[in-house]
Amino acid sequence: MNKRITLVFGEIYEGNQFKGTELAPKIIYEEILKPINKQLNYKELNYIDSGNNETKNNIKNYDNLLINLAELKNNIDYVFKAGNFPFILGGDHSIAYSSVASFIENFENGSIVWIDAHSDINTPLTSKSMNAHGMPLSSAIGVGDPHFNKLFNKYVKPENIYLIGTRDVEPEETEIIEKYKINNYSMEDVKKRGLQVIINEIIENIGKNKSNHIHLSVDIDSLDPIFIKGTGTPVKNGFEIKDLNDMTGRFIETKLVRSLDIVEFNPLLDDSNDSFETVRQVVTSVYKDLVNNLL
Numbered sequence: 546m547n548k549r550i551t552l553v554f555g556e557i558y559e560g561n562q563f564k565g566t567e568l569a570p571k572i573i574y575e576e577i578l579k580p581i582n583k584q585l586n587y588k589e590l591n592y593i594d595s596g597n598n599e600t601k602n603n604i605k606n607y608d609n610l611l612i613n614l615a616e617l618k619n620n621i622d623y624v625f626k627a628g629n630f631p632f633i634l635g636g637d638h639s640i641a642y643s644s645v646a647s648f649i650e651n652f653e654n655g656s657i658v659w660i661d662a663h664s665d666i667n668t669p670l671t672s673k674s675m676n677a678h679g680m681p682l683s684s685a686i687g688v689g690d691p692h693f694n695k696l697f698n699k700y701v702k703p704e705n706i707y708l709i710g711t712r713d714v715e716p717e718e719t720e721i722i723e724k725y726k727i728n729n730y731s732m733e734d735v736k737k738r739g740l741q742v743i744i745n746e747i748i749e750n751i752g753k754n755k756s757n758h759i760h761l762s763v764d765i766d767s768l769d770p771i772f773i774k775g776t777g778t779p780v781k782n783g784f785e786i787k788d789l790n791d792m793t794g795r796f797i798e799t800k801l802v803r804s805l806d807i808v809e810f811n812p813l814l815d816d817s818n819d820s821f822e823t824v825r826q827v828v829t830s831v832y833k834d835l836v837n838n839l840l
């Protein structure tokens with residue numbers, strides 16, 4: 546098979562409250578992926594830029610975000626059309642409007658595995674912060690902001706969404722999760738039932754729903770803040786790095802993963818460089834698993 550990974554940069558910060566996440570894609574590319582790629586002696590790694598357009602109207606970044614997310618989606622569409630694997634480097638989690646929209650257009654009945662401390666399913670009616678990175682999943686199922694919904698030509702079936710590691714979910718989000726029967730495996734569930742049991746159950750359910758395709762969205766704030774200070778909305782009681790790497794590995798081994806995001810690393814909030822080391826471990830693990838299993 547001649548499939549190859551194409552990196553898609555989502556240089557976007559407008560979905561969250563801090564500048565900085567727009568810097569992560571280039572840092573991850575230069576400092577982490579280029580060296581691994583050399584080590585693996587793997588084909589040349591291509592990338593496409595998106596998200597650094599000038600702001601016209603910065604009111605809650607609405608217009609600017611829509612322009613940048615549309616560009617990012619086009620770039621991901623292009624990677625799929627070329628028969629390649631889009632590996633999307635955020636950016637804040639708003640980049641997932643684009644990655645999920647493109648994925649679901651390409652893969653009918655696809656599943657979304659969302660590893661995150663938050664459920665990111667607020668709507669403009671429920672959100673307190675009005676930051677778009679807390680809302681992509683509401684648009685993915687067609688109940689979010691009407692203009693952001695329009696990024697989607699098709700919506701994701703709510704029963705095909707799997708949240709893992711949640712521990713900061715607002716009551717209004719819980720209502721949406723319950724109303725639409727979204728699968729929510731909280732951190733409490735993970736601790737009670739065990740991570741492997743939950744991963745097995747998700748993989749089994751994806752099979753039962755005859756969904757042969759997965760988009761994996763990895764928010765770095767799923768990790769415990771001990772490992773990742775360099776992120777805008779850390780929440781305690783998160784995953785160990787090893788657990789996150791095991792988890793992404795298990796999903797990638799199914800060979801059903803068609804696209805993948807890594808989001809919310811903010812180099813400007815990383816005062817000790819420890820967070821960068823964490824990101825290096827996570828990105829390296831994911832990249833090696835992709836190269837070994839999919840290509």
Ligand SMILES: [Mn+2]
Nearest residue numbers: 638661665764
């Ligand atoms: Mn998130």
